[in-house]
Amino acid sequence: MGALAAGVLIGPAALDPGPVLLELLDRLPFVDVDSGLDARGAAIVWELRLPRAILGALVGATLSVAGGAYQGVFRNPLADPYLLGVAAGAGLGATLVIVTIGSGSALVPIAAFAGAIAAVAVAYALGSAAGGRRSGVTLILAGVAVAAFLTAAQTFVQQHNADSIREVYSWILGRLGTAGWSEVAVMAPYAAISIVVIIFHRRLLDVLAVGEEEARALGVRPERVRAAVVIAATLGTAGAVSVSGLIGFVGIVVPHTVRLLVGASYRWILPLSVVGGAAFLVLADLVARSALGPAEIPIGVVTAFVGGPFFLVILRTSRRSLS
Amino acid sequence: MKRLTGLLLALVLTVAACGDDAPAGPTTTADTGFPVVVRGTTIDSRPERIVSASPTHTEILFALGAGDRVVAVDDFSDFPAEAASLPHFDAFNASVEGIAGFDPDLVILSFDPGDVASGLAALGIATIVFAPPPVTLDGAYVEWSEVGDAVGLSAESLIAVARTEIAAIVAQVPTYVRPFSYYHELDSTYYSIGSDTFLGSIYGMLTMVSIADEAGGGYPQLSGEFILEANPDFVFLADGETAESIAARPGWSELGAVQNGNVVEIDPAVASRWGPRIVDLVALIAREVHGVGA
Numbered sequence: 001m002g003a004l005a006a007g008v009l010i011g012p013a014a015l016d017p018g019p020v021l022l023e024l025l026d027r028l029p030f031v032d033v034d035s036g037l038d039a040r041g042a043a044i045v046w047e048l049r050l051p052r053a054i055l056g057a058l059v060g061a062t063l064s065v066a067g068g069a070y071q072g073v074f075r076n077p078l079a080d081p082y083l084l085g086v087a088a089g090a091g092l093g094a095t096l097v098i099v100t101i102g103s104g105s106a107l108v109p110i111a112a113f114a115g116a117i118a119a120v121a122v123a124y125a126l127g128s129a130a131g132g133r134r135s136g137v138t139l140i141l142a143g144v145a146v147a148a149f150l151t152a153a154q155t156f157v158q159q160h161n162a163d164s165i166r167e168v169y170s171w172i173l174g175r176l177g178t179a180g181w182s183e184v185a186v187m188a189p190y191a192a193i194s195i196v197v198i199i200f201h202r203r204l205l206d207v208l209a210v211g212e213e214e215a216r217a218l219g220v221r222p223e224r225v226r227a228a229v230v231i232a233a234t235l236g237t238a239g240a241v242s243v244s245g246l247i248g249f250v251g252i253v254v255p256h257t258v259r260l261l262v263g264a265s266y267r268w269i270l271p272l273s274v275v276g277g278a279a280f281l282v283l284a285d286l287v288a289r290s291a292l293g294p295a296e297i298p299i300g301v302v303t304a305f306v307g308g309p310f311f312l313v314i315l316r317t318s319r320r321s322l323s
Numbered sequence: 324m325k326r327l328t329g330l331l332l333a334l335v336l337t338v339a340a341c342g343d344d345a346p347a348g349p350t351t352t353a354d355t356g357f358p359v360v361v362r363g364t365t366i367d368s369r370p371e372r373i374v375s376a377s378p379t380h381t382e383i384l385f386a387l388g389a390g391d392r393v394v395a396v397d398d399f400s401d402f403p404a405e406a407a408s409l410p411h412f413d414a415f416n417a418s419v420e421g422i423a424g425f426d427p428d429l430v431i432l433s434f435d436p437g438d439v440a441s442g443l444a445a446l447g448i449a450t451i452v453f454a455p456p457p458v459t460l461d462g463a464y465v466e467w468s469e470v471g472d473a474v475g476l477s478a479e480s481l482i483a484v485a486r487t488e489i490a491a492i493v494a495q496v497p498t499y500v501r502p503f504s505y506y507h508e509l510d511s512t513y514y515s516i517g518s519d520t521f522l523g524s525i526y527g528m529l530t531m532v533s534i535a536d537e538a539g540g541g542y543p544q545l546s547g548e549f550i551l552e553a554n555p556d557f558v559f560l561a562d563g564e565t566a567e568s569i570a571a572r573p574g575w576s577e578l579g580a581v582q583n584g585n586v587v588e589i590d591p592a593v594a595s596r597w598g599p600r601i602v603d604l605v606a607l608i609a610r611e612v613h614g615v616g617a
Contacts, residue, residue, distance in 0.1 A: 039577045040551050040552065040554060040574075040578070042577075043551060043573075043574035043576075043577040044551050044552060044574060047573035048547050048548045048551065048574050049548060051573065102511070102562070103511050103512060103562075104510075104511035104563070104564055159415065160413060162413075162414075162416075163399060165415075166510060166514065167511075167512065170512045170514075170544070171512075175512060177512060177513060177544070177547055178511065178512060178513070178572075179573075180572070180573030181573065182573075289546040289548075292538070292539075292543075293537060293539070294534075294535075294537050294538040294545055294546055294553075295538035295543035295544060295545060296513070296543075296545065296546045298544075
C-alpha cells in the first residue's frame, strides 16, 4: 500500500503530493473537494500514474508468485516465470509484429501472449513425451531447448530489421511507461486467475517439496499439481509480458527474499510473494521514471540493478537456508 | 515558387562555376581532381561503380548527379525512385564478400560496427565511413562536399541552393516573446530528441526548443507524465503515429498541441537523414509552425 501510494504521489511531473491526494479523494463517492489540479494535472494522476502503479503491482505480484510456484514445482531454486519459454515465445511474437507493423500496434500484446502460450505448450508437450519418469527435469530441459530455439529465431528477425531494433529492445527490457487503464483491464483477470490457482496449490507444493516419490506415497500426483501450476503461471506470466514486456529478476528475487525472511513453507512464501512482488515492482518503476528526471530507465534494468545487490544483502544477513 | 528561385540560382551558380573551368554537364560543375583523399581514404581515379550503404548518402549521390554510377544500395535507400530499384542489401548485416560481389570501386558506409571497411580495404576497394553523423547543418554540408570530392563532382552549387533556400525560410520566421516548445517522437515508447542533435539544430533554426532538453538532450526516452506536464506547443510524429492515434493515448487528449491541432506527422525518412531533402523538412516545419515558407 505504501509503495502504491508513493507510486502515485511521486513522479517526474512536479505535482505537489497534497493536491494529488485531494484529487484522489475527490473521486471517492460522496466526496467533493477541489484539488487545485488543472485538467492536465488530473490526467497525469488518473490516466498515467494510477494505472501505471496498479499495473506494476499486478505484474510484480503475478511474476513473483509464478516464480515462487515454479521454484516449488520444479524443486529448482533457479526457476523463474520464464523457465519454460514464456519470454522467448513472447519475444518472438512481439518482435514479429514490431518489425512488420510497428511498436504502436495493438497486435503486439496479442502476439506476445500467443507466443508465450505456444512456447510453453510446445515445451510441455515435448517434455512430457520425452520424460519417461514424468520428472520435472525433462520439462525444464525441454523448456530450455524451446527457449533457445525461439530466442535464436527472435534474434534473427530482429537483426534483419535493424530499423526497429530500438523498439524491439525497449520491449525486451520491459516497460510500464505507456501503460493505461486498458492494460490494467487486460492484465487483471490473468493476474487474478494465476494468483488464486497458485495459492490454492500452496499446501500441495509443500508436500511436493519433500520429494516426488514421497509425495506420491502421500497421495499427491506430482504431474497433476505441476500441470495446474504451470498452466496458471503461464497464463499470468503471458498476461504480464503482453502488457509490460520482459521484466526480469522479479520472479527470482522476490520469492527467495520472502523464503529467507519467513522460511521454506509455500503456505507463506506464495501469498507474501504476491504482496512483496507488487511492492517491489511499483518501487522499481518509481526509480525507473524518477531517477533520471524526465528520462526513463528501462524497468528491467532497475529490477536487476537494484534487486541484485538487495538480494545479496538479504542472503548475507539471513540465517535461514535457501532449501 | 521558392523551389524555382532555388533552381534559377543553381543555374546561375553553375554557369558562373563553368566560366573559366573545363566544360561540364548542365547541372554539375567540373570534375575535381584525382587522386583525392577523403576521410583518410585515398581514391585514385573517378569511381565508376559505387555502393552506398547509407540512405542519406544515396540521396546525396543522386542529387550530385552520380546516380548513374551507383550499382547497389542498402535496403533503406528508397529515394530517389531510381535508387530504390537498384540491387540492394542489408547494411546492418553487411558482409565484406557480399559488398565485394557488386564489384565496386567505392563503398560508402555511415556506420560500421563489424569493421567491414578494413575487410574491403584489404581487397583494395576504397571505402569511406561517414561516422559519426553530423550534429549541425554545416556538418551535413561538409559531408555533401566530401561525397562530391570522392566521386569527382562539386557539391558547391547543391550546398549553395540549400543554404539560400533555408536562409530564405528562416528569414521569414517572425520574432516571438518566447520560443515554441516541441516534442519530436521517434517511436511510440516516447523516445525523443534534444536540441543538441542534428534534428534539434534544424528546429533550433526555426526558434523551437525541445522539451527533451530537460532530460539531458541527446535521444532520451521520456516518461509519459513528463510529456503531459511539459505540454509542448507542437508535437511532431516521425514514427507513423497520427494525430488521431495519439489523442487516444491515456491523458493525451489534455495536451494543448492535441487540442489545438498542432500535431504534425512527418516522414520518418526525411526526418532521419541529412541529405538535400533537409530543405523540404525545414520548409515543412516552418509552414506548420510559423505559417511561412514555401
